[in-house]
Amino acid sequence: MERSFRFLIENFDIISYLEDRGIEYRTSGKNVSKGWVEINCLWCDDPSFHLGISPQGWMNCWRCGPKGSVVNLIRAVDRCGERGAYRILLQYQKPNVDFTLPQKSVHTFDGDGILPKEAKLPLPPLHREYLRKRGFDPDYIVRKYGIRACSVTGRYKLRIVIPVVVGGEVVNFTARDVTGKAHARYKSCPSDRAKVPLKCCVYNIDTV
Known part of the structure; x- marks a missing residue:
C-alpha cells in the first residue's frame, strides 16, 4: 500500500x-x-x-x-x-500514466539527477579532516550515508553533499560548507529538482 x-x-x-x-x-x-x-x-x-x-x-x-x-x-x-x-x-490521476509500480530500489546513492554533478568521491583531504574534527570516520560515513564532496568549483564548492534517502531513493540533499568561511553553512537542493521538499523529510528515516 x-x-x-x-x-x-x-x-x-x-x-x-x-x-x-x-x-x-x-x-x-x-x-x-x-x-x-x-x-x-x-x-x-x-x-x-x-x-x-x-x-x-x-x-x-x-x-x-x-x-x-x-x-x-x-x-x-x-x-x-x-x-x-x-x-x-x-x-484524479493525470492522463497517460503508466500504472506499473516501480520496484523497490536499493541504496545506490546515485541521486538519479538529484545530487550535483560535481559531487564526487573520493573525499578530498579538506573534507575528510572536517569530518574527523567532528568525531566522524570519513570512510564509514561515505559507506553508511553515501555522502559526496564538491571541490573548488560549482554552486556547492567546498561542501560535503549529504543525500536524503526515503524508501531507498535519493529525494533531496543538503550540502555543508567545510571551510567555516561560507556565508551560508548549508545549501539544499532547489525545490524544482527535489522529489520531496526538505521540510517534509526526516533524515535517516529508512533506518528507523
Whole structure:
C-alpha cells in the first residue's frame, strides 16, 4: 500500500481536484515556487495562500509547517479516511500514466539527477579532516550515508553533499560548507529538482 500510495501521490492531478472542490489556488505570483500550487492552509488561520503543494504532492505551510502529502489534504477536504483518499487518488490521476509500480530500489546513492554533478568521491583531504574534527570516520560515513564532496568549483564548492534517502531513493540533499568561511553553512537542493521538499523529510528515516 505504501508504494502504491506514493506512486499515486506523485501523479495526482491537484489542479483538477481543487477546481472540482471549488478551492481557490495560485500557480504563480509572489512566493509561489516553480511547479508548486498554493492554497489557503486548512490547518491555520491563513488568509493568503501559504499552503504550498509541491509537484510531487507534498505540502508545506509557510506559517505552520509541513503537512505531509496530498492524502492529508484529501482527508481534510472530503472528510474521509485512508481508503476514501485512496479512491480519490485513483480518480484524479493525470492522463497517460503508466500504472506499473516501480520496484523497490536499493541504496545506490546515485541521486538519479538529484545530487550535483560535481559531487564526487573520493573525499578530498579538506573534507575528510572536517569530518574527523567532528568525531566522524570519513570512510564509514561515505559507506553508511553515501555522502559526496564538491571541490573548488560549482554552486556547492567546498561542501560535503549529504543525500536524503526515503524508501531507498535519493529525494533531496543538503550540502555543508567545510571551510567555516561560507556565508551560508548549508545549501539544499532547489525545490524544482527535489522529489520531496526538505521540510517534509526526516533524515535517516529508512533506518528507523
